[in-house]
Amino acid sequence: MKKDSTASASEAAAEVRPASAKGSAPARKTASAQSPAPGKKPGKKAASAKKAAAGRPGAESRTALVRRARRINRELAELYPYAHPELDFENPFQLVVATVLSAQTTDLRVNQTTPALFAKYPTPEDLAAAVPEEVEEILRPTGFFRAKTRSVIGLSKMLAEEFGGEVPGRLEDLVRLPGVGRKTAFVVLGNAFGRPGITVDTHFQRLVRRWKWTQETDPDKIEAAVGALFPKSDWTDLSHHVVWHGRRICHARKPACGACPVAPLCPAYGEGETDPEKAQKLLKYEKGGFPGQRLNPPQAYLDAGGRPAPPLGAG
Numbered sequence: 001m002k003k004d005s006t007a008s009a010s011e012a013a014a015e016v017r018p019a020s021a022k023g024s025a026p027a028r029k030t031a032s033a034q035s036p037a038p039g040k041k042p043g044k045k046a047a048s049a050k051k052a053a054a055g056r057p058g059a060e061s062r063t064a065l066v067r068r069a070r071r072i073n074r075e076l077a078e079l080y081p082y083a084h085p086e087l088d089f090e091n092p093f094q095l096v097v098a099t100v101l102s103a104q105t106t107d108l109r110v111n112q113t114t115p116a117l118f119a120k121y122p123t124p125e126d127l128a129a130a131v132p133e134e135v136e137e138i139l140r141p142t143g144f145f146r147a148k149t150r151s152v153i154g155l156s157k158m159l160a161e162e163f164g165g166e167v168p169g170r171l172e173d174l175v176r177l178p179g180v181g182r183k184t185a186f187v188v189l190g191n192a193f194g195r196p197g198i199t200v201d202t203h204f205q206r207l208v209r210r211w212k213w214t215q216e217t218d219p220d221k222i223e224a225a226v227g228a229l230f231p232k233s234d235w236t237d238l239s240h241h242v243v244w245h246g247r248r249i250c251h252a253r254k255p256a257c258g259a260c261p262v263a264p265l266c267p268a269y270g271e272g273e274t275d276p277e278k279a280q281k282l283l284k285y286e287k288g289g290f291p292g293q294r295l296n297p298p299q300a301y302l303d304a305g306g307r308p309a310p311p312l313g314a315g
């Protein structure tokens with residue numbers, strides 16, 4: 001995130017854009033397809049989405065909501081065809097540790113920290129036997145490093161002692177690991193075991209509220225309500241799409257509505273910057289021409305013009 005704010009606008013403009021049609025200048029591409037044309041507001045569809053925003057009883061039927069939600073997901077799938085977990089990992093153990101470390105910090109900071117951790121402690125047995133102070137030193141950049149050290153050593157001990165050094169593939173086992181809640185467990189199940197799961201993080205909560213997919217505020221209830229709008233097989237990709245959109249375009253404080261391809265389907269259009277040029281400058285990561293969060297992103301991301309994040313201390 002820091003990278004975004006420190007790069008100049010001219011640097012952003014000069015940066016390489018994703019090469020593929022889908023990945024390149026998405027806002028511009030979709031501007032002709034679905035999002036509002038420069039200087040214009042979204043049309044009819046936005047008006048009906050606005051009705052839903054009004055929250056009037058009967059403003060949007062259940063069927064219409066399901067259709068609109070799935071259209072938004074399809075739009076996001078086109079916008080982020082290379083969406084993936086933004087934590088670097090090579091196996092389930094690395095993913096569970098990285099996810100625990102990602103609390104209260106950016107995935108980028110975790111990705112910059114874990115190479116040293118996994119080089120020194122490649123297995124649960126190694127980390128279980130670690131000297132806590134030495135782990136704390138490595139984890140310091142991620143914040144809350146003492147609590148995180150306790151969690152990762154604790155979960156490594158449990159993996160070594162109760163699960164034969166393997167990360168279990170069941171929700172009920174995963175949530176028993178120190179520092180692992182449902183959110184972490186779903187990230188692990190979805191991305192290391194291919195089990196469908198919805199990850200309700202801060203971006204997910206904000207966006208589904210803006211889209212009026214649910215009025216729930218409790219993460220477990222949001223998970224259930226949103227899960228009911230989609231087939232189970234869509235859940236993991238849906239989670240990536242929504243989180244990616246929240247990180248790149250639909251920001252907490254200033255969403256880039258004027259550069260947002262889902263604007264015609266969004267009841268909250270206008271909550272952020274609607275001027276297309278100004279909105280374009282708010283885009284982050286590859287959509288703004290900046291590096292991503294992973295030091296080792298998947299090939300599809302690189303093929304689309306995305307750039308890897310720099311290692312710790314390199315920028």
Ligand code: SF4
Pocket residue numbers: 210249250251255256257258260261262263266267268269270271272
């Ligand atoms: S950026 Fe604006 S239009 Fe797009 S999803 Fe967010 S609030 Fe809606």
